[in-house]
Amino acid sequence: MMKPCLTHPQPDENGYFGNYGGSFIPPRLESIMKEIDTAYREIRGDPAFLEELGGLFKHYVGRPSPVFHAGNLSREFGGAIYLKREDLNHTGAHKINHCLGEALLAKKMGKKKLIAETGAGQHGVALPTAAALVRLECDIYMGEVDMCKEHPNVVRMRILGARVIPVGQGRKTLKEAVDAAFEGYLKDPVNQMYCIGSVVGPHPFPMMVRDFQSIIGLEAREQFEELTGRLPDHVVACVGGGSNAMGIFTAFLDDSGVVLHGVEPAGRNLEIPGEHAATLSKGSPGIMHGFKSYMLQDEEGEPGKVYSVASGLDYPSVGPQHGYLHDLGRVRYHAINDKAAIEAFFHLSRREGIIPAIESAHAVAHAMKMAREGETGSILVNLSGRGDKDIDFVVENYGAQYGIQDLS
Numbered sequence: 001m002m003k004p005c006l007t008h009p010q011p012d013e014n015g016y017f018g019n020y021g022g023s024f025i026p027p028r029l030e031s032i033m034k035e036i037d038t039a040y041r042e043i044r045g046d047p048a049f050l051e052e053l054g055g056l057f058k059h060y061v062g063r064p065s066p067v068f069h070a071g072n073l074s075r076e077f078g079g080a081i082y083l084k085r086e087d088l089n090h091t092g093a094h095k096i097n098h099c100l101g102e103a104l105l106a107k108k109m110g111k112k113k114l115i116a117e118t119g120a121g122q123h124g125v126a127l128p129t130a131a132a133l134v135r136l137e138c139d140i141y142m143g144e145v146d147m148c149k150e151h152p153n154v155v156r157m158r159i160l161g162a163r164v165i166p167v168g169q170g171r172k173t174l175k176e177a178v179d180a181a182f183e184g185y186l187k188d189p190v191n192q193m194y195c196i197g198s199v200v201g202p203h204p205f206p207m208m209v210r211d212f213q214s215i216i217g218l219e220a221r222e223q224f225e226e227l228t229g230r231l232p233d234h235v236v237a238c239v240g241g242g243s244n245a246m247g248i249f250t251a252f253l254d255d256s257g258v259v260l261h262g263v264e265p266a267g268r269n270l271e272i273p274g275e276h277a278a279t280l281s282k283g284s285p286g287i288m289h290g291f292k293s294y295m296l297q298d299e300e301g302e303p304g305k306v307y308s309v310a311s312g313l314d315y316p317s318v319g320p321q322h323g324y325l326h327d328l329g330r331v332r333y334h335a336i337n338d339k340a341a342i343e344a345f346f347h348l349s350r351r352e353g354i355i356p357a358i359e360s361a362h363a364v365a366h367a368m369k370m371a372r373e374g375e376t377g378s379i380l381v382n383l384s385g386r387g388d389k390d391i392d393f394v395v396e397n398y399g400a401q402y403g404i405q406d407l408s
């Protein structure tokens with residue numbers, strides 16, 4: 001069994017990765033965040049905790065997830081494309097890795113309830129799963145518009161025993177859900193734990209979520225070496241908040257020969273604000289949701305409108321460690337538009353028999369582009385999730401283009 005390793009050099013004790021990160025929160029939350037930080041720093045080196053989490057990764061999530069050589073894609077485009085199969089995890093994506101970590105930590109701290117917001121409902125399903133397993137209550141805040149759009153996920157959450165709290169303010173989507181969840185959290189931060197769904201938010205969350213996700217790269221590095229006798233030339237991952245990307249990048253940060261690529265959503269048009277969510281490609285430093293990082297902002301410095309065909313990628317900020325790695329030049333950031341992502345969605349489905357999440361399809365599209373443009377080295381792609389959740393949407397909006405007639 002591969003045990004998670006949760007100790008990494010960054011961030012500093014105040015939660016900074018260079019200029020980014022930190023904690024910008026109401027004073028009454030400061031002591032609570034300190035407590036979480038202290039509790040986490042204690043358990044992350046505790047062999048019993050690592051044993052428990054490693055056991056759940058193996059026997060509950062189904063880790064290690066395989067690394068698969070996508071032979072058909074590789075032959076078609078040249079080069080050598082490999083996939084780290086996070087889509088095969090229990091609940092269908094990488095999110096279960098950090099949800100289990102956060103849930104175990106909350107349990108150890110004596111919390112009674114996990115709370116979170118959700119947009120498309122993926123974090124909203126992974127968290128109640130972890131809550132059921134470690135026997136904690138779970139409240140999920142969700143905009144009423146998203147509840148209609150993502151009805152099957154709402155049903156899943158309720159079956160898993162979570163309370164889904166409809167949010168009817170404003171545009172009734174993710175931003176209002178974040179605000180409502182935060183208010184709910186402030187009512188009782190002693191008994192509740194706010195479980196953030198990516199490497200974002202105030203310290204210690206960007207560090208904690210990264211640590212829990214770093215099992216992806218730890219496994220992949222060893223598996224890739226075993227398969228090929230060497231390390232990959234390139235590692236590619238999609239970036240929404242940035243957790244699956246940090247999960248696979250972390251193990252390779254010190255391997256200067258491995259080029260790391262983060263893929264952001266270019267949406268409908270990378271040149272028009274509001275039509276994409278490419279935070280590092282087009283944003284500038286700013287503060288929102290309790291941390292400093294790159295941010296897409298409007299003229300008043302408020303979080304800008306964002307759009308992507310992949311609802312898991314449309315976030316106007318990005319994890320602070322990505323901001324740091326961007327400025328260092330250690331990770332190269334690219335943007336892939338809706339059209340290329342959908343093309344990759346069908347291509348991977350039809351050439352390899354793997355239906356990817358539309359989020360993950362952005363990373364696949366970038367790998368296909370690199371190979372087409374003559375990259376002959378090996379490319380390891382983090383396939384962050386499976387596409388079952390996306391099939392109805394894709395067929396309704398793009399089916400005709402790909403030879404799928406109306407199914408009704």
Ligand SMILES: *Cc1c(COP(=O)(O)O)cnc(C)c1O
Nearest residue numbers: 198240241242243244312359385
């Ligand atoms: C949520 C999600 C993402 C985006 O989140 P990150 O924190 O950037 O990883 C990507 N892929 C899948 C399958 C997701 O569910």
